[in-house]
Amino acid sequence: MKKFTLCFLLAGSAAFAQQNFTIEETVMGGRKYAPTTQTAQQWRKNSKSVTYLSSDFSTLFEKSAATSWKETPLATKADFEAALKSKITTDEFTVRTFPFAIDWKTANTFETEVAGKKNNYKVTYDVVAKQITNVVTYSNEGAQAKFASNGNVAWLKDNNIRITSNGNIIEVTNDQNPAIVNGSDYVHRQEFGIDRGMWWNEAGTQLAYYRKDETMVGNYPIINWNEREAVNKDIKYPMAGMKSEEVTLVIYDTKTGNKVTVQTGEPKEQFLTMVSWEPTGKYIFIGVLNREQNHLKFNKYNAATGAFVKTLFEEKASTWVEPQHALTFVPNNPSQFIYQTDFYGFNQMYLYNTDGKLLKNLGYKDVVVKELLGFDAKNTKINYLGTANNGLDKQLYQVDIKSGKTVQLTSVSGMHTASVSDDGTMVLDQYSNVTTPNEISVIDVKSKKATTLVKADNPFTGKINMPKMELVTITSADGKTPLNGRIIYPGNFDATKKYPVMLYVYGGSHAQLVNNRWMGGGGYFDYYMAQQGYVVFTLDNRGSDSRGKKFCDVNHRNLGVNEMADQMKGIEFLKSKSFVDADKIGVFGWSFGGFMTTSLMINHSDVFKVGVAGGPVIDWKYYEIMYGERYMDMPQENPEGYAKTSLLDKAKDLKGRLLVIHGAQDPVVVQQHSMNFIEACIKAGKQVDYFLYPNHEHNVSGKDRIHLYAKVADYFNVHLKK
The missing domain is CATH 3.40.50.1820 (Alpha/Beta hydrolase fold, catalytic domain)
Known part of the structure; x- marks a missing residue:
């Protein structure tokens, strides 16, 4: 037993x-007692180099195949702060560390967000020139900012949406009743994989957003005891079997100012999930889940009119259906997307076309997909982290989209966090297991040879x-x-x-x-x-x-x-x-x-x-x-x-x-x-x-x-x- x-x-x-x-x-x-590691490590874009922060978070370091993985400084907090203050002279900044969250866009530039005394900014920094090359600004009142490809920024002020475009602020919504909530990620109490409430199309010209009406949901008292006289703060708490919130999806056009409510239909008590723009911007996809949570319809809508186009597929269960992931479109192929579901037993990937035809089952054994990492340079393979060893382990896998063949790229038993270089030739692998506090290495995909970058001692x-x-x-x-x-x-x-x-x-x-x-x-x-x-x-x-x-x-x-x-x-x-x-x-x-x-x-x-x-x-x-x-x-x-x-x-x-x-x-x-x-x-x-x-x-x-x-x-x- x-x-x-x-x-x-x-x-x-x-x-x-x-x-x-x-x-x-x-x-x-x-x-x-944290084991030795490399903080905020990632592949540098279009290179065979790994970047990470120093232990005091003041310096961005690099280890590169070109220098036999020798540690070399790439940029410092002082460099970044000087560039920031030189570029943005109308605001004040306190830079305590080198930015943790950086997103490499080219071999030499990354994007990151910073907060000034007056405004918030998304900046592009060149690590070679030591300069800020681009700045996108929005109000420091803003929350949950979403950036468009053309420089537009959507953000929330309380329960309403604002867009900063070319220095101007557009009031997208102006609801006075706080029980009407626009654009927030706190919709359906963040179940069903919901982590945002606003989505830009690829061109940055249209913004889809949740409009949550919770006027019909009862107020629930939460007492703040810190005031001289205790203060009640009511929250909306939809209890089981009682009235639920009513949510719609609205599309705002920045050029015309028009709004279109997507026709997701009745009943109003339903859950809207998996919101995904088609790359062309002509259509938007929404998973419509019934209140009973046992019937999902994945629907296609006309983005210009909000009209229902067709149901691509449905999932029904005697227990429950629980959508968790938005679509991932295949790069350079707007007619194909990856859909994740556990409907067939384990959360795995399926290749569909935008007409709803299942093209390929990309699942592998009983592996549960935990994180989709993206595509290889040729967009023919998908890298992902998935389970192994009855859920005790997590490994890196790669699946060929055309053949469906899956290869496991990491092998040591343990919990791996890994990523693949842009050219697909190397894996940055970090893992621990019950005998290994932390080990980081670079693995050559072809030869399987591993070069150890960090091997932590027992702390x-x-x-x-x-x-x-x-x-x-x-x-x-x-x-x-x-x-x-x-x-x-x-x-x-x-x-x-x-x-x-x-x-x-x-x-x-x-x-x-x-x-x-x-x-x-x-x-x-x-x-x-x-x-x-x-x-x-x-x-x-x-x-x-x-x-x-x-x-x-x-x-x-x-x-x-x-x-x-x-x-x-x-x-x-x-x-x-x-x-x-x-x-x-x-x-x-x-x-x-x-x-x-x-x-x-x-x-x-x-x-x-x-x-x-x-x-x-x-x-x-x-x-x-x-x-x-x-x-x-x-x-x-x-x-x-x-x-x-x-x-x-x-x-x-x-x-x-x-x-x-x-x-x-x-x-x-x-x-x-x-x-x-x-x-x-x-x-x-x-x-x-x-x-x-x-x-x-x-x-x-x-x-x-x-x-x-x-x-x-x-x-x-x-x-x-x-």
Whole structure:
């Protein structure tokens, strides 16, 4: 049923004294003990050179095949700042580092964004001439700026769109009601892969944008306690089964000033996703997903009139359809595009033409495409990062568009981040695994010869007493699915002793906690708790990421049920170990993990003695439509599922010590969840502990996170370890 797949010992063999992490290092340790690397590295355009920033971020360095990969400075912060102040004399700048986010446009020039005291700028910098060669300006009031090829800039001022064109500002929208939101990326609560709300056509003459009408969505109160008298800030929160926002897509023509609303039709409660301009600008494509999220129509529209042209293809499912990616058009071929979908089992690529004909399946085995990197120089091959080794690894692949043949370009087991040079002859490969902190090399595609640029030492050697860690494989509750797990042994482990357990859990979609990367994907707090004498265990149950759609589908309409069953298989594994104290098992998780923590504490109250649930979902009817209804359907459609997974009427079954933590301004899992659960516990006569972080939303960040981890550790120490 179970087997060990990978094992390693992080601690070095140094004989001198080593220490445990401090509680501060559970938050700051990632910086302090970061393995040696090359920050912001990338290929220089049209070259066999890699650029990256110095450790103090003051200098842009280069390593080139022409100099046998010797490190040489290319430009400095002082160079860039001098060029900036020389070119833009009407504004003031504070340049603290060399720009992190640079986009090479030619062998010698890159684009980057900078903020002045008066305005924001997108500048082009020449690293040879040490000059700014082009400047695009927009207001410093602007947010979510989108740049067009012709120099136009679209940006947001509150809930309205402005365009800066040739120095003039155009008011595209002027809605006074803040519940009418234009151009924002916060549409459909950023589900369905939405990361923007405005799209320029290739010519920069037309701007497509979301218009979100949420006047019909109820106001939800979020209290700010910092004012002399507490102030309420209403947000729009569309709860499952209730009224949803209504979104349309509008196209604005900069030459005529005309606006056209794309005719996406009825009902108004639908989701508009995957917005993509055809390269010619004549058409725009939109994925129209129904409120039930089980029927996607991918439609083609006339950009000039907004008229519906045709449905290219449809996807229907008995569970859900979840579009995540806009189209990627094949360069120099406006009639062909790449479409990504997990509809057939794994998120993979498919080649279509603009009439909707499927030309080629570009998928490979059970590889899940994680990131599409682009095309080779001849536009005949596509490079992408995808999964391997049952989701534990990530590798670089290349697929030939015409033949569909796929080649794996990286080979060492681990989590790779890689890219291919413009001429396609070299791979810049960075990876880590459970025994390799960080390694960066350049691989010759033809000869497979690798030249190492960085090989990091173990940053903990001689400093930190790191516990032993193993990656394990456990069979799921269905008896046939392998699950990835991670066990971290207590510091100074003695197999003859018995130790308490902290199960760290998430369990929800689009997240993966266990990887074949440095530290096994574990966080510093996991290792801290192991150093304090706990067995720390994590399992990616069915429903988690990187394993395909069927891996998630089993949870439809019953969130938490199969996830808990899998987690209990992990508990069986732990109980089979002689060093595990079966009477001292606790669980900690946040968000979906908070839901899982509370569910495990209630449904398996004889097993779990202590739990800490952060930002927990308590009843899915209080969660938002876009995520909640995807997995649970509407409460009206699935009353049995909502009742079965709700924890409100099950508070009476709580036996152990439970600490519930919530951010008092949480707009994601609203505080109503935990407040109603506390009330249910009171009515059931159950003691439960509750703690609020008044100035935090869904996550507790910054230095306050140190306070959070100290509280969690203390709760386990007091109630489980004693």
